[in-house]
Amino acid sequence: MSKVKYYYDPESLSYRKIERKKRTTLKYASMFIIASALFGFVFVFISSQYIESPKEKALKRELQNMQLQYSLLNKKMDHAEAVLENIEDRDNNIYRVYFEANPIPEEQRKAGFGGINRYKDLEGYDNSKLIVESSKRLDILQKQIVVQSRSLDEIAKLAEEKEKLLAAIPAIQPVNNKDLSRMASGYGMRSDPFTKARKMHWGMDFTAPRGTPVYASGDGIVTRADAGATGYGRHIRIDHGYGYVSLYAHLYKYNVKKNQRVKRGDLIGFVGSTGRSQAPHLHYEIFKDGQRINPINFYYGSLTAEEFAELLEDASVENQSLD
Known part of the structure; x- marks a missing residue:
């Protein structure tokens, strides 16, 4: 229940009740609503800016x-x-x-x-x-x-x-050093044992007793194991791939046959003196892309530095070959 307000009337010397007009009430009500709405908007705006939900x-x-x-x-x-x-x-x-x-x-x-x-x-x-x-x-x-x-x-x-x-790559010596009598002749110009004329010696001659083991100097496939090539006697050829072929000549007998696959160090035959040979020895050649090359450059897989130096010195001597 709202409070009743009075005012003092000096003319009648009495208190009179204050009557609020409806227009005034409506005015105040409108102002209150506007103020409330404005306050609410400001509150929401401030809340949205500074207060997180x-x-x-x-x-x-x-x-x-x-x-x-x-x-x-x-x-x-x-x-x-x-x-x-x-x-x-x-x-x-x-x-x-x-x-x-x-x-x-x-x-x-x-x-x-x-x-x-x-x-x-x-x-x-x-x-x-x-x-x-x-x-x-x-x-x-x-x-x-x-x-x-x-x-x-x-x-x-x-x-x-x-x-x-x-x-x-044919990278080892085909005859063990312990089995060698000596390195008889190297690659290069040598005296022919039969004609005594100087001619190109296309391989290396390893002097060893008959029956000394001969080893494959690299992995490959045996392409020949016969005596059908002039001068070589019984000999073996191994195709190593990549253009390399090794040849082992004047053998006493074979331990492999044609088309057999071999690994480096496998026993393939035995030293002999067949074909055009003056004494038991192994004649060893290497081909690269069909051309003969010096085998001495391929012994890094089996010789020490000292053994290789000694072999190099012996091979460089221009002496008489054994085939």
């Missing part, structure tokens, strides 16, 4: 977490890029140099992505720049990893071929 707080925490995760992602990409750069450097300057392969051009490794804008869907947000840059770096990093992976696949294949090549 639970949903806004959750979204803000989610955004901060996203920014932190992108920052950590960029640090991880920094590390990954550094590691990949080191691998790329070793790939170009060590692995490919060793296997005689051309290095991968830098523009191929670092190439980006042309054509349409791949990141259009990521634009228009508050953190679009951060998201787009991170996405670009990740895409380029993935592409570089693919390029490097293919390169390492190629290197692995080259290594496998290199391993086969190293096993195939």
Whole structure:
């Protein structure tokens, strides 16, 4: 119940009741409503600017977490890029140099992505720049990893071929040093034992007793084990692949047959004096791409430095050959 208000009338010397007009009441009511609405608007505006709702707080925490995760992602990409750069450097300057392969051009490794804008869907947000840059770096990093992976696949294949090549090269002396009487004659101009004329001696003669074991100097396939070549007597030829062929002549007997696959160090025959030979010895030759070459350059697999130096000195003496 509202309070009743009075005022003192000096003319009648009495109190009179104050009567509020409806217009006045309506005026005050309107003012109150307007003031309340204005206050409410100001309150809501201030609240929206300075007071966060639970949903806004959750979204803000989610955004901060996203920014932190992108920052950590960029640090991880920094590390990954550094590691990949080191691998790329070793790939170009060590692995490919060793296997005689051309290095991968830098523009191929670092190439980006042309054509349409791949990141259009990521634009228009508050953190679009951060998201787009991170996405670009990740895409380029993935592409570089693919390029490097293919390169390492190629290197692995080259290594496998290199391993086969190293096993195939005729790299050991075909007669053990302990079984040798002496190194009778080397590669070069020598005196023929029958005509005494100087002629080219295309191999090396290892003097050893009849029946001394003869070993394959590299992996390969026996292409001949017969006496059908003039002057060589019983002899063996091994095709090592990669253009290399080794020949073992004047044998006493064979321990292999044609088309047999042999490994370096396998026993293939025995020293003899068959064919055009003056005494028991092994005549040994190496062919590269059909041309005879000096076998002494291939003994790195079985001789010490001192033994090789002694062999080199003996082989350089221009004496008489045994065939």
